[in-house]
Amino acid sequence: MKHIAIIGNGISGVTAARHIRKLSDHKITLISAETEHFFSRTALMYVYMGHMKPEHIKPYEDHFWAKNRIDLKMGFVSNVDASNKKLLFDSGEEMHFDDLIIASGSKPNKFGWKGQDLDGVQGLYSWQDLELMEENSVNCDRAVIVGGGLIGIEMAEMFLSRGIKVTFLVREKRFWGSVLPKEEGELVSRHILSHHVDLRFETELDEIIPDENGRVKAIRTKDGEEIMCQFVGLTAGVGPNTSFLKDGSVALNRGVLVNDFLETNIPNVYSIGDCAEFHQHPTGRRNMEQVWYTGKMMGETVAQTICGNKTAYKPGVWFNSAKFFDIEYQTYGWVWAEPKENEAILYWEHTDGKKCLKLVYDMTDNSFLAANVFGIRLRHKVLDYWIKHKTKIKVVLQNLEDANFEPEFYENSFPEIKKQFQSQIP
Amino acid sequence: MNQIDKDITMVSGPPKDINITQKIATFIGVAGLLILVLAAFNVNFPNKGLWLAIALASIAGGIILFSKGAYGNKQEGIKNDGVWFKGISSRGFVAWVAGIAMTSFYVVLYFFEGLLGANPGAANTGVISLFDPLSRMLSGNDASQWFVYGTLYTVAIVAFGIKFMWKYRNNKYERLRTFSVMFFQTGFAFIIPELMARLNSDTFKLPYTDIKSIWPLNYGNFDQYRVDEYINAGNVGLFLLIFGVASILIVTPIMTYKFGKRWYCSWVCGCGGLAETAGDPFRQLSDKSTAAWKVERWVIHSVVVFSVVMTTAVISTYLGYDSEKYWFTKDTFLLCVVSILTLVIGLLFAFRRDELMKDAKIGAIGYFAIVLATIGLHYSSADSIFLIETGSLRQSYGFLIGAVFSGVIGTGFYPIFGNRVWCRFGCPMAAIMGMQQRFFSKFRITTNGGQCISCGNCSTYCEMGIDVKAYAQKGQNIVRSSCVGCGVCSAVCPRGVLKLENGEDSGDSRYDSDPITFGNDGVKLNV
Numbered sequence: 001m002k003h004i005a006i007i008g009n010g011i012s013g014v015t016a017a018r019h020i021r022k023l024s025d026h027k028i029t030l031i032s033a034e035t036e037h038f039f040s041r042t043a044l045m046y047v048y049m050g051h052m053k054p055e056h057i058k059p060y061e062d063h064f065w066a067k068n069r070i071d072l073k074m075g076f077v078s079n080v081d082a083s084n085k086k087l088l089f090d091s092g093e094e095m096h097f098d099d100l101i102i103a104s105g106s107k108p109n110k111f112g113w114k115g116q117d118l119d120g121v122q123g124l125y126s127w128q129d130l131e132l133m134e135e136n137s138v139n140c141d142r143a144v145i146v147g148g149g150l151i152g153i154e155m156a157e158m159f160l161s162r163g164i165k166v167t168f169l170v171r172e173k174r175f176w177g178s179v180l181p182k183e184e185g186e187l188v189s190r191h192i193l194s195h196h197v198d199l200r201f202e203t204e205l206d207e208i209i210p211d212e213n214g215r216v217k218a219i220r221t222k223d224g225e226e227i228m229c230q231f232v233g234l235t236a237g238v239g240p241n242t243s244f245l246k247d248g249s250v251a252l253n254r255g256v257l258v259n260d261f262l263e264t265n266i267p268n269v270y271s272i273g274d275c276a277e278f279h280q281h282p283t284g285r286r287n288m289e290q291v292w293y294t295g296k297m298m299g300e301t302v303a304q305t306i307c308g309n310k311t312a313y314k315p316g317v318w319f320n321s322a323k324f325f326d327i328e329y330q331t332y333g334w335v336w337a338e339p340k341e342n343e344a345i346l347y348w349e350h351t352d353g354k355k356c357l358k359l360v361y362d363m364t365d366n367s368f369l370a371a372n373v374f375g376i377r378l379r380h381k382v383l384d385y386w387i388k389h390k391t392k393i394k395v396v397l398q399n400l401e402d403a404n405f406e407p408e409f410y411e412n413s414f415p416e417i418k419k420q421f422q423s424q425i426p
Numbered sequence: 427m428n429q430i431d432k433d434i435t436m437v438s439g440p441p442k443d444i445n446i447t448q449k450i451a452t453f454i455g456v457a458g459l460l461i462l463v464l465a466a467f468n469v470n471f472p473n474k475g476l477w478l479a480i481a482l483a484s485i486a487g488g489i490i491l492f493s494k495g496a497y498g499n500k501q502e503g504i505k506n507d508g509v510w511f512k513g514i515s516s517r518g519f520v521a522w523v524a525g526i527a528m529t530s531f532y533v534v535l536y537f538f539e540g541l542l543g544a545n546p547g548a549a550n551t552g553v554i555s556l557f558d559p560l561s562r563m564l565s566g567n568d569a570s571q572w573f574v575y576g577t578l579y580t581v582a583i584v585a586f587g588i589k590f591m592w593k594y595r596n597n598k599y600e601r602l603r604t605f606s607v608m609f610f611q612t613g614f615a616f617i618i619p620e621l622m623a624r625l626n627s628d629t630f631k632l633p634y635t636d637i638k639s640i641w642p643l644n645y646g647n648f649d650q651y652r653v654d655e656y657i658n659a660g661n662v663g664l665f666l667l668i669f670g671v672a673s674i675l676i677v678t679p680i681m682t683y684k685f686g687k688r689w690y691c692s693w694v695c696g697c698g699g700l701a702e703t704a705g706d707p708f709r710q711l712s713d714k715s716t717a718a719w720k721v722e723r724w725v726i727h728s729v730v731v732f733s734v735v736m737t738t739a740v741i742s743t744y745l746g747y748d749s750e751k752y753w754f755t756k757d758t759f760l761l762c763v764v765s766i767l768t769l770v771i772g773l774l775f776a777f778r779r780d781e782l783m784k785d786a787k788i789g790a791i792g793y794f795a796i797v798l799a800t801i802g803l804h805y806s807s808a809d810s811i812f813l814i815e816t817g818s819l820r821q822s823y824g825f826l827i828g829a830v831f832s833g834v835i836g837t838g839f840y841p842i843f844g845n846r847v848w849c850r851f852g853c854p855m856a857a858i859m860g861m862q863q864r865f866f867s868k869f870r871i872t873t874n875g876g877q878c879i880s881c882g883n884c885s886t887y888c889e890m891g892i893d894v895k896a897y898a899q900k901g902q903n904i905v906r907s908s909c910v911g912c913g914v915c916s917a918v919c920p921r922g923v924l925k926l927e928n929g930e931d932s933g934d935s936r937y938d939s940d941p942i943t944f945g946n947d948g949v950k951l952n953v
């Protein structure tokens with residue numbers, strides 16, 4: 001029986017712990033400086049909005065950990081002494097391990113803006129960020145959010161639920177422009193505007209201006225405009241949380257460098273989730289993917305290796321999902337913001353402008369590549385099958401309704417979509 | 427200072443406040459209630475019909491205007507902002523006041539109807555007399571406390587039903603389902619039975635029958651006086667009696683097989699109707715712990731055993747001492763009961779043994795033995811009654827289950843325990859359909875591949891206390907006996923993960939799960 005220490009009790013670390021327990025009797029310790037129990041990070045917004053209480057976003061009941069003999073350790077690891085297989089805590093404690101999984105997640109990016117460390121300026125990633133946001137919301141009339149991505153729009157929705165006005169600075173020409181193609185980006189942008197968010201495209205933060213107490217009182221954009229605000233949300237992405245690995249024995253680039261087996265340069269030390277960076281991603285995607293689902297998959301994979309069944313990380317067809325205010329979004333395969341040369345696009349949009357479906361296929365062999373969908377629910381298994389098996393677009397269209405995952409009695413747009421798309425393919 | 431979007435009508439301050447429309451609506455609604463309260467304190471209103479109309483219209487109008495204030499200016503979508511900040515929906519002070527008020531109302535209604543103005547053998551006074559004009563209009567008779575209750579119940583389902591439909595206007599399943607419970611409550615539970623009472627004369631009498639209220643929920647349906655009235659009322663009566671039996675033995679199994687128990691619990695049933703409409707603001711209060719689930723399994727199945735034993739005792743008793751009156755003898759009846767129970771338990775163990783948890787096996791066999799033993803005792807000793815005297819068994823059931831559990835606790839405590847306490851822990855009808863739904867039905871809630879993010883919205887808003895995400899995050903279908911198919915888990919899911927479905931299969935594939943996140947191609951488990 002070996003001792004497996006896991007730094008980080010987010011989805012990656014917890015999934016690894018659960019699967020190690022399923023496969024073995026090893027001693028498992030889950031270490032966190034954030035919260036005693038695992039919670040769903042993606043649900044933080046709902047606590048702020050009053051949809052749920054903190055206990056509701058715990059995926060497992062509190063007795064789950066003891067029952068599965070997963071030890072929980074609250075503490076901040078200040079260094080990893082890899083050669084002696086020891087963790088050093090900032091309290092001075094030490095902990096021996098046989099295997100170590102680094103799953104320490106991310107922290108919000110800060111790009112050296114002037115005033116980025118003022119009171120009232122923060123990102124949203126951790127439980128502590130949420131508590132801080134609660135404090136910073138007191139007497140807040142207007143918040144400025146910097147960075148048009150997933151966390152930014154969540155923050156906007158959170159503030160609106162509290163009656164706080166929002167100015168949203170987006171560097172690109174449309175919301176999430178680095179990821180969403182034009183039509184989809186514009187659809188979401190329209191929806192954000194319909195919620196009375198003061199949405200500014202092609203606008204960048206220049207400086208955050210303090211009041212006499214060191215609190216934010218306004219921001220200045222690069223165009224020189226000053227906007228009064230009591231809160232600034234920094235939501236321009238996240239980066240790996242690896243500052244505690246300071247002695248340099250574990251090889252880092254931006255994140256903890258790992259091979260296909262999620263192994264670092266040091267034997268028996270692994271890294272998974274947001275903080276892991278592949279030398280080269282096994283499927284050629286980006287070397288860091290800060291996504292719930294990939295963290296979960298890495299956790300499942302590393303558990304196999306640690307329990308003696310050496311397994312390479314092999315994520316299947318990419319998928320992701322989000323919700324932008326009232327509009328749900330799912331994506332399958334990889335839809336590029338700008339189509340590649342071989343890609344043909346089929347795009348349908350509902351007359352209400354809140355639903356759309358985009359299918360991407362390869363012009364050279366007519367195989368189905370990817371889909372973006374807004375306001376309609378698609379069946380993951382079906383999309384995954386079509387993409388994985390390079391199904392011909394014609395066949396996909398013929399069977400399009402197999403992918404319908406909409407609730408019963410919903411307006412069925414599939415016949416219309418099918419008709420439009422079939423007239424557009426060769 | 428830049429130009430700012432001045433239109434902030436969408437944003438009405440912190441979500442625990444109510445806006446001006448809602449304040450006016452509250453005033454109107456409370457004024458309507460006040461008329462009823464004053465009547466209860468024997469304020470004698472001159473024109474009763476008019477005042478009753480004003481009271482009911484104010485209550486309904488207040489509720490509907492309140493909904494307009496809450497949802498009218500908002501876009502379609504999920505409306506749970508501030509649910510856990512508002513006292514009424516998070517067991518705050520207001521919730522306790524409301525809970526105690528409703529509980530007191532039930533206590534008065536069931537046990538002290540005199541306080542409402544019921545005077546045996548004399549004209550009504552108090553609030554009941556206020557309802558006399560409406561009652562005479564419908565049935566031709568004066569009102570009773572049950573007529574008062576039925577009217578308020580119907581008003582609540584209709585007005586709060588409109589609120590619910592407004593809230594979920596983006597969701598057609600919710601709209602249709604709510605329209606359905608409003609229709610069944612207004613038509614089948616309220617108007618039709620009242621009109622049917624008009625058919626009664628000195629020579630012809632039908633028992634008060636809400637034909638959608640099925641035994642064992644309607645536990646007294648086969649009481650001797652009712653059966654006698656049915657039989658004496660000729661073809662109509664006989665039809666109603668046969669329909670009552672067929673409802674539970676034929677209609678229920680077929681419908682539950684095809685659609686799950688939701689066809690009844692969240693589309694037809696009156697208890698469910700109130701829970702889904704007036705009770706909707708309290709759905710998040712149900713206890714999701716595995717401990718509560720364990721209690722639920724024992725309590726609800728004990729109630730179903732209690733109701734079966736009680737009804738069997740009642741029927742076999744009158745079949746026994748009045749044997750010349752009925753062609754059905756006590757012996758045949760008991761034989762039928764034993765056969766049906768044996769068939770059910772037999773099917774369960776023959777086909778779904780592997781799906782039964784240990785406590786389910788112990789419970790099923792234990793209770794089966796107890797029921798058989800009780801019936802056997804009764805069968806062998808010719809004119810002795812069940813262990814307890816039948817009449818008192820029937821009475822204790824009516825008191826404990828019919829009044830205290832379903833009314834006082836089940837509805838009175840909506841704001842404390844959630845809106846489906848009765849349906850989850852007490853309803854024997856729900857238990858029977860639940861057993862079938864769990865083992866012999868096409869219904870399930872399907873999980874969408876690997877898309878779950880364990881956010882917890884589904885579990886939080888499950889009124890039945892099912893920890894939905896525990897299944898969803900494992901990629902497992904939700905096949906649970908308690909699920910009433912309200913569809914709210916699917917509605918509140920931010921990632922499009924859950925779908926209520928009547929699948930092609932009713933077999934083992936319903937229970938399949940993905941031990942590894944869907945789409946993780948590197949890992950294979952042979953689980």
